[in-house]
Amino acid sequence: MPGLGSCTSIINLRFQEGQRGKGRQFVDRTFPPDSSSLEDLPELSSRQESQVKWLRPAEILKNQNNSKEAIFCTKGASRFDFGQGAVGNCWFLAAISSLTFRKALMVQVVPMDQNFNNHAGIFHFRFWRFGKWVDVVIDDYLPLMPRCADQACKDFCGGVNVDYKLQEVHSAGHDDKLWSSLSNASSCNSMICCGTAQKGGVLVNTVSNSGIVDAHAYSVTAVTEINYRGSKVRLVRLFNPWGRKEWTGNWSDKSDRWQRVSPNDRAKCEDRDDGEFWMELKDFCLHFSMLFICCENPNFIDGDVTCQWQSQTYDGKWTAGRSAGGSLSNRSFETNPQYRMKVNIIDKSEKEDKNIVLTLMQKPRQENRKGNQLTQLGSASLRFHQG
Template sequence: MSESGSCTSIINLRYQDGSEGSSSNPAKFKNQDYAQLKDNYRRRRQLFVDSAFPPNNRSLGDLPSLTSWQEDDVEWLRPSVKYTQNISDEPTFCTKGASRFDFGQGSVGNCWFLAAISSLTFQKRLMAQVVPLDQSFSDYAGIFHFRFWRFGKWVDVVIDDYLPTYNKQLLSVHCKGGNEFWVPLMEKAYAKVCGTYADMSSGLPSEACKDFTGGVNMTYSLRREHTYGHDDELWLQLSRATGCKSMVCCGTPPKGGSNANTIGHTGLVDSHAYSVTGVTECYGSTVRLVRLMNPWGKQEWQGEWSDKSDLWDRVRPEDREKCADREDGEFWMKLEDFCYYFSMASISCENPNFLDGDLDVQWQCMIYDGKWVAGRSAGGNVNNCEPSSFFYFQQSFQGKCSDKNILLSLMQKPQQEYRKKIRYFPTPAGRLGSSFFRRNRPIKRSQQYSSERELIELHSLEPGEYVIIPSTMKAYTPGEFVLSVFTKSDAKIT
């Protein structure tokens, strides 16, 4: 993906730099202090074993790809043990920088997570935030750490380096060099956040991208965009996204109602996540091409503009160089084919700059924690329930009205420790009387509810005072949420 352009920062009005939960001072996940633990184990000349995420089947979970007797044969080993066949080199954390070509998916069905990692490797500053690259096996105590943005704040996640193996091979993601371990260790840290490795099975890349950026996600239905003749707008968004150094991922639809990763005649994998690693134009801008990456590290598109397509022989030499004929999982395809064979694409960025391509404007962000409490603030559907029991946020908005100048993100917090058991309620300090709703018409008149972790809306607002009401579809539904309000720098939150 293009390294051109720059992305302006977010002015976070809640987590000022240095405060706990900010990017420079992440909160300690499970109250584990990485620096203190590492120092203690080094002084005692012992290797860290994580009791909060122990190296056993409890942390592995019930993986669909393993039978019960295979689970019994899973062995947890440290990278310092020469268990990987044909590799004699000493283990390393990260060699010559992180690359999307470093790894291939293992037996955990987490292509969505690995597609997001592939996209993350293009963002060097974000990469250093999520994956502290000063870690190594030379200053060794069997302990590593990674950082993720989780429900309103950054957290630092500590792990030991025991990794699950089967038949002396890594069960999870593996680095192609054999002796490099930043990806399997990062996967383990995220598995700890999710509850188990099995809890990482199936998901959306936008979820992981959100946890890598703490920023904004926008999802597009590709077939709908193409059907309604919005190819130009979609191409503009993809081009802006690469210019803003956004993370872009996509997915193919399931086949026949099954989520199985079957391989079609096109070479594409059904019900599978990919990352978008670049866009370009050929033939004087008449052909728009999208470059994609399969997190398997192999298995590529076989249609027009694929690695072996003779169409590459008809373009300028400088365009021909963009195509690398190798089995690495990366390939090009036409925008029209991209929209036809892929069902969705998500763009994730630290801020909403990619929405209008304005790289100079700064955005302010205010983050609120809230709760739906039965009988107090869980009023349910605004149209059908008692309006005096809604939680509301009062927001003054000052500044000139420009196109799409405020973005709202409502994210539900999990009520379960294990990701696969989480159920999100259909959603869109004080109480509002019913008279308020009779006197004031809502900006958004129609209300649709969705059982997703995060809902995002973009609006154009005139200066004024607004009330934001997060609600669930049904009344008396308890839960916790994070509301993020992004506004352009020519607007002011009070």
């Protein structure tokens, strides 16, 4: 993990690449404040795109007749600090809301030693990309839209991620295993996000009668078990990046079920229109399609928070005629990149103990900013030898 002082050379390099002169603030040439940086926004019409204005924070305040000085961040960050606007970036905002629970990780991604005092219009952030923390340096231009105000998690923490198809898990009767994973992930401070399916195969954020938005990303902010009429009820708390539109069914903010539980349990529900709400686990599985869990280490898999993992990263590539052996059915399969790992100590008394976790990543060939070309990634082949 790079220290705060290790970014200076990168920032200076971007100063040279950008545009800055005497009395002028930094302008990022790789992400210029114009329509070319907006890419394809199906949520906006051509007319709306043409009305987008790029302004610096001080200019935004001036346009609002606000005499206050721009502030980078005060009193930390909260999931309630933002609301999704016109752009369909719920997947990104859902990950950010999870990130706000991880204070130490938050300051790694968003260095807090930055402000608007005598600044040159330049800020930097860190993202984990293929085994390395990479500084991304930008100017402070913000696009203002003409209206009121699985991967992102990986880029924020660079950890291990697990996906669940919720309806399949529920239909197979694996609610106990799912709850165990959610509970472990929550206790390990993992980043947890989920998403709803498209309705009718169309990518439109329609709001159902239950208050759940179709084709939309949410973050899971807590899990808990409460006593209700002599039985345990498993509840999942979710946050809608819109900052509004909540679940209206059982255990929602206004559900009368909260009046039939203990005062301590009742205090967990806050009746306010902020986009955050509780759902029972079975309703969660029925109304949401996917669950994504990501953490810096694999402790959330078995809940063993005392375990100290050792990590290794191997870089390889498929080269035609040399290391692109193809599938297992090909004679040339053995020429694929191979790596050997050895586990020296195994505690046989822990039947569910996990000893090796593999994650595969493929770097995209970015031919242009609007699309990445990926080669089909197969599965890893493992051979175990005991002795």
